[in-house]
Amino acid sequence: MIKSKYLENLIDAITILPGVGRKSAQRMAYQLLNTNPEKSLHLSQELKNIDTKISKCLVCGVFMDIEEVEKQSSNSCHICERQNRDTSIICVIESASDVYTIDESTNYNGYYFVLQGNLSPIDGRGPSEIGLDKLEKRLSEKNIKELILATNTTIEGEATAHYIKNMATINSIKVSRLAFGLPLNGEIGFLDNETISHAFNERKIL
Amino acid sequence: MIKSKYLENLIDAITILPGVGRKSAQRMAYQLLNTNPEKSLHLSQELKNIDTKISKCLVCGVFMDIEEVEKQSSNSCHICERQNRDTSIICVIESASDVYTIDESTNYNGYYFVLQGNLSPIDGRGPSEIGLDKLEKRLSEKNIKELILATNTTIEGEATAHYIKNMATINSIKVSRLAFGLPLNGEIGFLDNETISHAFNERKIL
Numbered sequence: 001m002i003k004s005k006y007l008e009n010l011i012d013a014i015t016i017l018p019g020v021g022r023k024s025a026q027r028m029a030y031q032l033l034n035t036n037p038e039k040s041l042h043l044s045q046e047l048k049n050i051d052t053k054i055s056k057c058l059v060c061g062v063f064m065d066i067e068e069v070e071k072q073s074s075n076s077c078h079i080c081e082r083q084n085r086d087t088s089i090i091c092v093i094e095s096a097s098d099v100y101t102i103d104e105s106t107n108y109n110g111y112y113f114v115l116q117g118n119l120s121p122i123d124g125r126g127p128s129e130i131g132l133d134k135l136e137k138r139l140s141e142k143n144i145k146e147l148i149l150a151t152n153t154t155i156e157g158e159a160t161a162h163y164i165k166n167m168a169t170i171n172s173i174k175v176s177r178l179a180f181g182l183p184l185n186g187e188i189g190f191l192d193n194e195t196i197s198h199a200f201n202e203r204k205i206l
Numbered sequence: 207m208i209k210s211k212y213l214e215n216l217i218d219a220i221t222i223l224p225g226v227g228r229k230s231a232q233r234m235a236y237q238l239l240n241t242n243p244e245k246s247l248h249l250s251q252e253l254k255n256i257d258t259k260i261s262k263c264l265v266c267g268v269f270m271d272i273e274e275v276e277k278q279s280s281n282s283c284h285i286c287e288r289q290n291r292d293t294s295i296i297c298v299i300e301s302a303s304d305v306y307t308i309d310e311s312t313n314y315n316g317y318y319f320v321l322q323g324n325l326s327p328i329d330g331r332g333p334s335e336i337g338l339d340k341l342e343k344r345l346s347e348k349n350i351k352e353l354i355l356a357t358n359t360t361i362e363g364e365a366t367a368h369y370i371k372n373m374a375t376i377n378s379i380k381v382s383r384l385a386f387g388l389p390l391n392g393e394i395g396f397l398d399n400e401t402i403s404h405a406f407n408e409r410k411i412l
Binding site: 014024027046 | 218220271
């Protein structure tokens with residue numbers, strides 16, 4: 001039986017979204033077809049903007065609007081441009097979205113460096129693939145005093161943090177890692193054993 | 207702190223996909239930004255096609271390519287057009303994707319009628335919202351002998367099936383419902399009590 005070719009193509013295209021398999025893509029496609037086409041056209045336009053309206057800060061790797069870049073003289077973002085930031089500290093993160101999370105929830109006032117993911121040789125992601133050569137260059141050029149490692153607490157994130165620690169030590173730069181322990185407002189019963197064991201061993205005297 | 211406006215718009219637009227909340231949309235947006243922009247442009251184009259390339263069969267409601275429709279004389283789909291189908295049976299389903307599922311897995315040779323979802327007055331979906339007025343018109347006009355109800359086995363699907371049964375009975379049309387019971391290749395331990403209870407009570411002598 002002949003299906004709609006365009007519908008099949010749409011379903012295939014939706015599967016490029018992370019975590020979306022063929023069954024979910026099919027459900028999404030049918031739902032989009034049953035709703036106002038304006039919504040799909042809107043999403044279509046916003047996806048197009050990825051290519052034409054958004055770029056990366058050449059210094060830290062955070063995403064920014066190209067039209068904002070054109071307004072100013074340099075190719076770097078608002079954080080890297082701001083004069084009153086502490087230039088001697090760099091916080092290293094795995095994903096650009098973490099910049100906003102950290103900047104909003106802390107009073108951190110240094111610079112950022114966004115990795116292109118984490119080290120995972122099995123997936124073909126070595127040091128240069130995730131931008132560590134760029135970071136090394138920055139460490140040797142600028143007068144950096146502290147490197148804060150805020151990579152994820154996954155095995156890959158830990159391996160990446162370990163690699164960067166060695167890199168910074170060679171350059172005689174102090175390295176810190178975000179504290180591990182119980183997340184706030186959480187129930188201990190829902191936590192994994194490793195977290196609880198770590199939090200228990202590192203308990204603080206009140 | 208100033209984020210990318212276009213990035214925020216993209217995240218908002220992605221949340222129109224069913225089952226995608228803000229956190230998932232954010233993850234999807236960052237992943238799209240980190241992959242080849244061609245993929246996003248491709249998805250963008252396919253979404254645009256929803257408006258311009260895909261339409262619904264005016265008879266049964268299945269999706270079809272507009273260019274296919276233009277090649278033939280009428281506005282109906284390949285199933286409704288085919289001469290050797292049994293015109294006296296209609297299978298009623300909730301979603302257009304179920305047409306393909308049933309057509310591929312059975313030797314059913316009648317017509318289909320796709321509802322716009324199921325009856326759910328609390329969500330503002332009454333009989334005319336899901337297209338039951340169209341179905342009633344078709345039942346009274348054509349020489350229909352049997353109506354096969356293949357709505358989902360959810361509460362809403364059952365209520366919809368019940369409503370259609372009454373409608374068909376008024377028109378003196380035989381109504382059947384897909385059989386309930388254990389799904390094949392499944393483990394009984396994973397099934398809900400209601401299914402097991404039903405399958406047990408409706409057991410067949412071998």
